[in-house]
Amino acid sequence: MQDIDRLFREFHAPIVRYLTRQLNDADLAEELAQETFVRALRYGRAENKPVTNERAWLFAVATNLIRDTVRRDTRQRKHLMALAAELGETEPEAVEPTPEELRQAATAQQALQTIPERDRAALFMSQEGLNYQEIAAALGLSVQSVGTTLTRARKKVVQRYEDLSRLRDGGGAHVAS
Numbered sequence: 001m002q003d004i005d006r007l008f009r010e011f012h013a014p015i016v017r018y019l020t021r022q023l024n025d026a027d028l029a030e031e032l033a034q035e036t037f038v039r040a041l042r043y044g045r046a047e048n049k050p051v052t053n054e055r056a057w058l059f060a061v062a063t064n065l066i067r068d069t070v071r072r073d074t075r076q077r078k079h080l081m082a083l084a085a086e087l088g089e090t091e092p093e094a095v096e097p098t099p100e101e102l103r104q105a106a107t108a109q110q111a112l113q114t115i116p117e118r119d120r121a122a123l124f125m126s127q128e129g130l131n132y133q134e135i136a137a138a139l140g141l142s143v144q145s146v147g148t149t150l151t152r153a154r155k156k157v158v159q160r161y162e163d164l165s166r167l168r169d170g171g172g173a174h175v176a177s
Contacts, residue, residue: 004041011058012037014128018059021124022066024109032065055130056137063121063138111160119153126150 015036019029039061043051051057112120118139125135132146141149 004037004044007040007054007058008037011055015058015062018124018128019062019066021112021127022120023069024113028069032062032069035065036062053134053137056134059125059128059130059134060138060140066121067117107161107164108157110164111157114160115153115156119149119156122146122149123153123157 012033016026016029016033019032020026023029023032036058040058112123115123118141121139122135122141125138130138132143135141135146135150136143139149
């Protein structure tokens with residue numbers, strides 16, 4: 001991890017695309033991409049054991065940052081809800097998509113968001129061109145299980161997409177826009 005400039009030039013765009021797909025927030029994705037490279041720089045300066053696959057390592061760091069961010073946001077949301085309850089404010093209702101929201105939302109994006117995090121990460125890493133060895137290293141899987149994980153993830157996305165489409169197209173009264 002000596003040449004941070006080279007790493008940044010080579011991997012910044014794929015990392016940002018991966019993070020954007022995972023988070024559905026381009027600004028947050030850019031922030032986490034920057035943090036990914038800051039961690040790479042720190043790791044290189046600490047002279048830890050050498051990284052054998054830089055791309056897999058960077059995607060693993062980005063994936064961990066996603067998990068940390070989601071956990072932090074969940075904790076903050078729970079804290080704010082508790083504060084609102086203490087102040088006597090009404091608690092927001094559980095967020096469940098209405099049929100109208102399902103019609104308006106991108107069905108494919110919804111389908112992707114319903115599959116497990118690791119499956120989604122594997123799909124997005126594959127889409128970014130990572131090979132099975134790199135995906136395995138980034139997600140802590142065996143190389144042999146990557147193909148199974150990708151196949152299962154694709155099947156789940158297709159099934160979720162079909163389910164959501166049926167719901168959108170025929171699952172209730174159609175509201176005129």
